[in-house]
Amino acid sequence: MAEPIRPERSGQLFERALRSIPGGVNSPVRAFRSVGGTPRFIAKGSGAYLWDVDGRRYLDFVGSWGPLILGHARPEILAALERVMADGTSFGAPTEAEVVLAETILAAFPGMDQVRLVNSGTEATMSAIRLARAHTGRSLLVKFAGCYHGHSDSLLVKAGSGAATLGVPDSLGVTAAVSGQTLILPFNDGEALAEAFAARGGEIAAVIVEPFPGNMGLVLPHPGYLEELRRLTAASGAALIFDEVITGFRVAYGGVQTLYGIEPDLTCLGKIIGGGLPVGAYGGKRELMALLAPEGPVYQAGTLSGNPLAVAAGLTTLRLLQELQPYPELAQRTAAFAAELRALFERAGIPATVNQAESLFTVFFNPGPVVDYESASRSDRERYARFFHAMLERGFYFSPGQFETCFLSTAHGSADLEQALSAVRDALPELGG
Numbered sequence: 001m002a003e004p005i006r007p008e009r010s011g012q013l014f015e016r017a018l019r020s021i022p023g024g025v026n027s028p029v030r031a032f033r034s035v036g037g038t039p040r041f042i043a044k045g046s047g048a049y050l051w052d053v054d055g056r057r058y059l060d061f062v063g064s065w066g067p068l069i070l071g072h073a074r075p076e077i078l079a080a081l082e083r084v085m086a087d088g089t090s091f092g093a094p095t096e097a098e099v100v101l102a103e104t105i106l107a108a109f110p111g112m113d114q115v116r117l118v119n120s121g122t123e124a125t126m127s128a129i130r131l132a133r134a135h136t137g138r139s140l141l142v143k144f145a146g147c148y149h150g151h152s153d154s155l156l157v158k159a160g161s162g163a164a165t166l167g168v169p170d171s172l173g174v175t176a177a178v179s180g181q182t183l184i185l186p187f188n189d190g191e192a193l194a195e196a197f198a199a200r201g202g203e204i205a206a207v208i209v210e211p212f213p214g215n216m217g218l219v220l221p222h223p224g225y226l227e228e229l230r231r232l233t234a235a236s237g238a239a240l241i242f243d244e245v246i247t248g249f250r251v252a253y254g255g256v257q258t259l260y261g262i263e264p265d266l267t268c269l270g271k272i273i274g275g276g277l278p279v280g281a282y283g284g285k286r287e288l289m290a291l292l293a294p295e296g297p298v299y300q301a302g303t304l305s306g307n308p309l310a311v312a313a314g315l316t317t318l319r320l321l322q323e324l325q326p327y328p329e330l331a332q333r334t335a336a337f338a339a340e341l342r343a344l345f346e347r348a349g350i351p352a353t354v355n356q357a358e359s360l361f362t363v364f365f366n367p368g369p370v371v372d373y374e375s376a377s378r379s380d381r382e383r384y385a386r387f388f389h390a391m392l393e394r395g396f397y398f399s400p401g402q403f404e405t406c407f408l409s410t411a412h413g414s415a416d417l418e419q420a421l422s423a424v425r426d427a428l429p430e431l432g433g
């Protein structure tokens, strides 16, 4: 099965791309920099599989980084796109379908009174923060080390030294004035949280959190941690923003807030609600949302917001998820897969931690537990790169980076996962003991 691969056409396209596109890609992780090698250029996807331009097939554990919970090229979504497309692709004026999508989202999130559609997760989080600052009249934003919320300036901030620190820019071009308004805390550290609120609670406009962080690899909140966040933000008058761009409609028909019964003030969504087309959304309590233009003084707009094609793909996805209720089976299948992976690594004497929740999982080459950015950072990235390439060669496309999450879809059958496990077994000698 594991014939050597010569990604010839991918290699040629990558060389060509490097001339016209910075780094050859339109989003950095696609360039395989953290695992090395040549990124595969993709020709098509169907169900749980991807095909590259060299005709190689891969079982896809990335799923376009989360949107494709129903797999690639789901026929009902394609049919909806064709139907809608025939009537035009964009109007820059309101449509009935976007009202239905808004209503559908609201019905799944009990704490949300209104929702605004945008084009990406980045826009959703950036706008939610603007709204929280307007509502509270405060500036300071609290973010957790290792959480990613898109690439707007106040979120491209990393921790300085020490447990709770004012952020420093995580990218050239982000000014110290902006990063200085973001306080970075370690995730899952109740003491650091309590100290930050005791010292600066009155200045905090918002706390933004991925309730199941997926961008340092998958990390899960300690019992009571999210509840404590809710309690402290409510007590200090800060807005609690749940960034459910990954977890929305992924961990439940709703989000982590549905699983935990916690109502944040604002929720950011993306990925699944666009069914593979560009959509983001942010929603929350009416008193906050009423501040948005044209009703209120907080500006936010978008030429393609509520785009008919994107809305059709999103609505069809949500309708199918409601009909199929695939969550228990997806969770069970992913949990069983993660357990098998743990057992394989353990038998081979390879220190590994497999974090899993619902249809999300990450293999950390790290004895664990992995509970925050600091512990995630202790993972063996070189071993991850060997694992990634050993699996890629065998036709299995895992996340091209240690600090990412892998995704299962409803199209991943037990036979596919069995094959993945036997490929891992086969690859173990290449990972180093």
Ligand code: PLP
Pocket (backbone or CB within 6 Å): 065, 119, 120, 121, 122, 123, 125, 148, 149, 150, 151, 210, 214, 215, 243, 244, 245, 246, 270, 271, 280
């Ligand atoms: N928030 C989270 C939790 C994400 O994982 C991402 C992207 O992966 C974003 C926000 C940004 O979304 P987008 O890439 O659509 O701008």
